[in-house]
Amino acid sequence: MVAHKKSxxxxxxxxxxxxxxxxxxxxxxxxxxxxxxxxxxxxxxxxISHLQQYIISNRYDRNEVRxxxxxxxxxEQQAVAINTKIDMGKIAQSDLQYVDKFKNIYNxxxxxxxxxxxxxxxxxxxxxxxMLDERMFACEINMNPYERSASIVEQSxxxxxxxxxxxxxxxxxxxxxxxxxxLYQNTK
Numbered sequence: 001m002v003a004h005k006k007s008x009x010x011x012x013x014x015x016x017x018x019x020x021x022x023x024x025x026x027x028x029x030x031x032x033x034x035x036x037x038x039x040x041x042x043x044x045x046x047x048i049s050h051l052q053q054y055i056i057s058n059r060y061d062r063n064e065v066r067x068x069x070x071x072x073x074x075x076e077q078q079a080v081a082i083n084t085k086i087d088m089g090k091i092a093q094s095d096l097q098y099v100d101k102f103k104n105i106y107n108x109x110x111x112x113x114x115x116x117x118x119x120x121x122x123x124x125x126x127x128x129x130x131m132l133d134e135r136m137f138a139c140e141i142n143m144n145p146y147e148r149s150a151s152i153v154e155q156s157x158x159x160x161x162x163x164x165x166x167x168x169x170x171x172x173x174x175x176x177x178x179x180x181x182x183l184y185q186n187t188k
Contacts, residue, residue, distance in 0.1 A: 013110050016102065024099045027092040034089015037082040044082060048075045111184050118181050125170050125177070132167045136160060 051072040058064045142148050142156035 010110055013106055017106050017110070020099050020102050020106075024096065027096045027099065030092035031089045031096065034086045034092065037085035037089065041079070041082050041086065044075055044079050048072055048079065051075065115181060115184050118177050118184070122174065122177050122181070125174055129167060129170050129174075132163050132170070136163045136167070139163065 051068050055065050055068050055072070058068070139156040139160040143153050143160065145153050148156070
């Protein structure tokens with residue numbers, strides 16, 4: 001039995017990539033919030049510990065104890081929220097590995113082939129520009145009216161203009177390709 005490869009439209013990968021980029025940004029924000037919460041937690045627990053000691057020391061002053069208990073309840077609610085942020089940060093950290101796996105697949109399926117195509121096109125255009133350089137050099141030699149006939153000089157001038165125009169177009173195309181290559185290399 002022959003195994004069939006399933007192909008996926010590159011457009012689907014691009015849509016998934018934008019979704020994953022948005023998801024990664026949210027995951028990183030959650031991870032950062034979890035890390036900040038981990039730094040806040042010891043301070044908050046220290047405040048709770050001090051309030052517990054204060055309540056024990058002032059157990060006979062009911063008004064002071066009541067205020068301290070209310071404050072401690074607020075801190076305990078904050079501790080629950082901080083622990084939730086820490087847990088969510090850990091979950092987000094684990095979920096981020098799936099984004100990284102997708103990025104690796106995306107790079108191998110979409111980015112790498114496109115970069116290879118751009119490098120190949122860049123090489124072809126560069127080769128064509130080298131050939132035009134040689135032809136323009138030949139035209140310069142043939143444009144000497146003291147060594148060449150008027151028809152050859154005229155033809156060389158016409159050819160030179162045509163080669164220079166094509167060279168300028170190819171040069172602009174190379175710049176476009178370099179910009180595209182930079183964009184794809186930045187997505188890796």
